[in-house]
Amino acid sequence: GESVGLHLPTLSVQEGDNSIINCAYSNSASDYFIWYKQESGKGPQFIIDIRSNMDKRQGQRVTVLLNKTVKHLSLQIAATQPGDSAVYFCAETPAGNYGQNFVFGPGTRLSVLP
Amino acid sequence: DTEVTQTPKHLVMGMTNKKSLKCEQHMGHRAMYWYKQKAKKPPELMFVYSYEKLSINESVPSRFSPECPNSSLLNLHLHALQPEDSALYLCASSQRENQPQHFGDGTRLSIL
Numbered sequence: 002g003e004s005v006g007l008h009l010p011t012l013s014v015q016e017g018d019n020s021i022i023n024c025a026y027s028n029s030a031s032d033y034f035i036w037y038k039q040e041s042g043k044g045p046q047f048i049i050d051i052r053s054n055m056d057k058r059q060g061q062r063v064t065v066l067l068n069k070t071v072k073h074l075s076l077q078i079a080a081t082q083p084g085d086s087a088v089y090f091c092a093e094t095p096a097g098n099y100g101q102n103f104v105f106g107p108g109t110r111l112s113v114l115p
Numbered sequence: 116d117t118e119v120t121q122t123p124k125h126l127v128m129g130m131t132n133k134k135s136l137k138c139e140q141h142m143g144h145r146a147m148y149w150y151k152q153k154a155k156k157p158p159e160l161m162f163v164y165s166y167e168k169l170s171i172n173e174s175v176p177s178r179f180s181p182e183c184p185n186s187s188l189l190n191l192h193l194h195a196l197q198p199e200d201s202a203l204y205l206c207a208s209s210q211r212e213n214q215p216q217h218f219g220d221g222t223r224l225s226i227l
Contacts (some may be wrong), residue, residue: 031118050215090157
């Protein structure tokens with residue numbers, strides 16, 4: 002299940018199940034979005050990106066969905082594996098507007114249960 | 116292995132010390148960034164360099180002083196830091212501003 006509160010939101014899934022991590026953004030001018038994965042003791046790692054002229058993009062085992070109407074972004078991970086355990090951040094930017102850079106969401110911790 | 120190298124990995128310093136964090140990339144990226152990350156929080160942008168010129172300073176206190184000696188190197192000079200400055204400091208680079216960033220693994224800084 003998913004919990005939100007004073008602590009980092011956590012999503013726990015069984016190994017082999019699909020994971021869905023959500024992100025709400027507030028800047029209607031944002032037109033470029035990235036998902037990053039941060040494992041313990043490491044820096045964020047690029048997973049997948051999407052521009053606002055698309056509503057879906059697929060990578061290897063990952064899919065990003067963008068709903069501009071409700072300013073919502075999601076990351077779907079298929080057949081979740083123990084190596085997927087990490088904190089996932091969405092980041093947004095109005096890409097064409099230099100002087101503003103990526104703003105990171107609060108993050109979600111994904112825990113994969115054996 | 117990360118393509119952005121940060122040194123040192125850990126640093127403990129007193130409030131009167133002067134130290135520097137270093138970051139290096141050889142991907143030909145022309146934008147480089149410093150972020151601060153507290154535990155269980157997202158990275159917060161501090162500085163952006165674009166073509167070796169300071170592009171963005173997110174109202175960072177002057178006790179943090181960035182320097183970009185050349186297109187491959189980025190330094191963060193530290194002086195008279197406070198205990199609340201203890202955090203993970205991340206360096207990143209991208210081909211240009213507002214493009215996907217490659218992050219180093221950070222320097223974990225502790226201020227005594």
